[in-house]
Amino acid sequence: MDKSGLHTPSLHYGPRLGEALGLEDAPAIVTRTLGQSEIAVTDLQIKKPSGMLSAALPRIDAFMVTLVMTDAAKNCYWEDGRHVSSAPLQAGQILISDVRREPRVLMDRVAHSVLFYLPRAAMDALADQAGAPRVDELQYEPGAGISDETVKHLGLSLMPAFRAPDQSNRLFMDHVMLAFASHTLQKYGGIRMLSKPIKGGLAPWQERLSKELIANNLSGAISLEEIAIACGLSVGHFSRAFRKASGLAPHAWLLRARVESAKVMLRDRDASLSAVALRCGFADRSHFTRVFTKLVGISPRAWGNLTNE
The missing domain is CATH 2.60.120.10 (Jelly Rolls)
Known part of the structure; x- marks a missing residue:
């Protein structure tokens, strides 16, 4: 008490x-x-x-x-x-x-x-x-x-x-x-506005740093607070500024970063979908396939076959 x-x-x-x-x-x-x-x-x-x-x-x-x-x-x-x-x-x-x-x-x-x-x-x-x-x-x-x-x-x-x-x-x-x-x-x-309008989003160094932090933590273990602190911003300010700068919310950018990382690995014909999924931060193969297909338009296996033809 x-x-x-x-x-x-x-x-x-x-x-x-x-x-x-x-x-x-x-x-x-x-x-x-x-x-x-x-x-x-x-x-x-x-x-x-x-x-x-x-x-x-x-x-x-x-x-x-x-x-x-x-x-x-x-x-x-x-x-x-x-x-x-x-x-x-x-x-x-x-x-x-x-x-x-x-x-x-x-x-x-x-x-x-x-x-x-x-x-x-x-x-x-x-x-x-x-x-x-x-x-x-x-x-x-x-x-x-x-x-x-x-x-x-x-x-x-x-x-x-x-x-x-x-x-x-x-x-x-x-x-x-x-x-x-x-x-x-x-x-x-009764709070009318929680922050001043963001005109320019993040400074170049803040955008670069935040994307690097997300890309280096594909598991999603890093929090918004940790990234915001690294950029010298409050969580709310950072979240809105990141969307302004990148066009995506941080969690959505993370999913795209996972998919881009997976594409690199899929160029290896011998890479298994389960191994790619785990290394890129997805929970399992089905989770990986679902997200990849939604963002790319075709399944990861089909994408890999087309790329490696």
Whole structure:
């Protein structure tokens, strides 16, 4: 517990959140795109509802944004120990909750949701990077569903990563989570613009260095934060400037770098697709084939045969 009387984060994402809700499995994605602040998202599936209120989680200075994946005729919602809403929910809507108010729901139905965790420290870091006033409260109606296509599609884009974590890359996760945090502060925190418009993108040395760092880490293990620091920029500034300079988001440029590296190896007639896939940072042969075919238009084997004719 910190000096404000609030608990430090412990049960607000991942397996420990699942355990608190009585779930056997709760896969999570955690990124640190804003200093050491953790932004996380958890895939929650209630298959055996208890019919009871969810457990009271420790109060911390953070918000939870829940993407609803299944319809509900009513969503019985509590804050600070009192019932505040039984509003119906539709799949694709979001709910916003202030963890300081001890949000709880009645677990009376089979349900699926994707829960984003946004701590105060991450909100403050993002506002500070933008030179904007810090946001104290988010504007929302407790327990009411909100139509938000941006959060909906960001959440849906993460589903393949939950199903096959070995086929996701860190740059993509960082990109999605930063987009989620930026959008949330803009739409519900009142920040109008998170940075000055970027006119020239990256300086030549920054573009060269960032591409070298990505190309030398085809596994995707290097984070957006590490690349941004090397370029002397904030994560948000770097991400937008890189897109301005290269025409692609960092994670998309990484995929193209993997494919270009694979093309060099495919010129060797004896190279196996599995070996090329692993050396170029793909999870396996099928992942490699899928990405290569999407970007090049033909399969890697067909490309290799044409090139070596």
